[in-house]
Amino acid sequence: MSSPTASLAGRTVSRIGYGAMQLERLRGNRDDAVALLRRAVELGVDHVDTAQFYGFGFVNDVIREVLGTDDDVLVVTKVGADPNPGGRVPLRPAQRPEQLRASVEDNLRSLGVDQLAVVNLRRLDAGPGLRPHGDQLVDLDDQLAVMTALRDEGKIGAIGLSSVTLDGLRRALPAGIACVQNAYSLVSRGDEDLLRLCVAEGIAWVPFFPLGGAFPGLPKVTEESAVRAAAEALGVTASQVGLAWLLHHAPNVLLIPGTADADHLEANVAAGGITFDAATLAALDAVESRSVDLVLDAE
Template sequence: MSESVSPPERTPEPSPGGTFPLGKHTVSRIGYGAIQLPRLRDPADAQRVLRRALDLGVNHFDTADFYGKSVANEYLAQTLPADDDVLVVTKVGALRTTRGPVPMRPGQRPEELRKSVQDNLRSLNTDRLALVNMRRMSPDGGFPVGHDQRVDFDDQIAEMVAMRDEGLIGDIGLSAVSLKEVQRALSVGIACVQNPYSLVARKDEPLLTLCERHGIAWAPYFPLGGALPGLAKVTHEPAVQAIAQTVGATPAQVGLAWLLHHAGNVLLIPGTSSVDHLEQNVAAGEVRLDEDALARLDKLKPAAGIRGFVNRFRRP
């Protein structure tokens, strides 16, 4: 890992998409997901993307140590300022693998959750993680897990609370969880939920409503669908394409804008390794959808849950 390079003086734009509380922080509603950052082999290219995100007002960065075998975390540590206004959110519950169609494997046992926290602390070069999402993997959700990975949800939450009490982490989030699991965890304080959700995949609407009622941030992954085989694509919907042409935006921007309009607790974390694509994502925060456009989009018939391959990533 090379030495950190301080970013130049900057005057960031207003928070893209507005702001919403995320744990103890207030963040831009359009953030940045670092999952594609390891595609950039040159650290200077990664720093260029991250610095542009900062300049655009992004202060919410989502990552994990298993993204590129720590590479994403290391790029973030090298580039982002040590500033309380910049929030880096990471996750545990999965481990990196290079075999099979899914680039991760379960790491669900309490001791593995703790090791993943330690790995993130190391690669982010910090002594405390501000917010950690615990990604749930279970055979009930279709993810292939061995018997040693079939861990009781309450045992996982107890370990996360213990690490919070020890000061290793600040706030606790959850990922790929069911409505019942979030209800069980409410008493310990949950800052964020990350589940697959988009205009064409709204099976978790009751869970989104619960989170909105309790002031819990909702940071959907696969916000445009189509990230994996079996997922419907928001950008393929004729209504989305027609509205995009009317408002002078791209279909992807309309899909992201719909999420921001749909619920006030939605935080977007689209990932990219391109400055141009980053700028397009952030510009979705300026897309205005009138009542007619929102009504047309709301009436779209979502896909039947999240079909096929993605069933491995969530609980029913």
């Protein structure tokens, strides 16, 4: 495995960060949410992934309380969706340029900062999740225009892409892309060409759903016999094996596993220290990859 650190938007960060979305599960006990995020920082987490629409602002508010304007932790936000209370999915696409700008402003206010270090544009072109319709079908060039304008204004430090296709990333490269967030795991490796392009271009690869199985019907890393065998042999959990495999697979992988449980948080961070022998790695590499193209309806 390569170094326990990697580069994101010109910053060197630990390869295992924290996806803050799960903090919204602690909405009823804010003190627990604050304590969990503080524990993450104590464990060496210096890369936190968030969005204004997580918990309708609750998550960003907790991050603001814990981190303030401390630059030691790189906070990455995202735009491209808005809350959808009462819908089948709690989010709806918000892809139009004016919506992207409004979302950036919302994140600035809720986090209490003058600049968002990295903002991911969630394109909704690929992987499981929502798809845009009607006036939400917006050309990538129009979106990049507003994102680069926000960067020129100093409101964004760097631009990332999420749920993007290989062609989309190629089109976006001239704008300067710091990271790509796509659904990707040991059991869902359809974006291998996209990952290789990111390696070649020095772009961080930040997979979401790193253990698969986020929605019913999607394959789960922890159910694979090779993963379970590796976990038993190493004395770790199947989830830790799935996370460690991602770190072994490419040098630009940065993980942002989310949890609302302190023990799970510690286990996720500890996955960064797991190594595989050649036979174990070969067995994991041989696991079948399956499609993750599940489309959800926000209504």
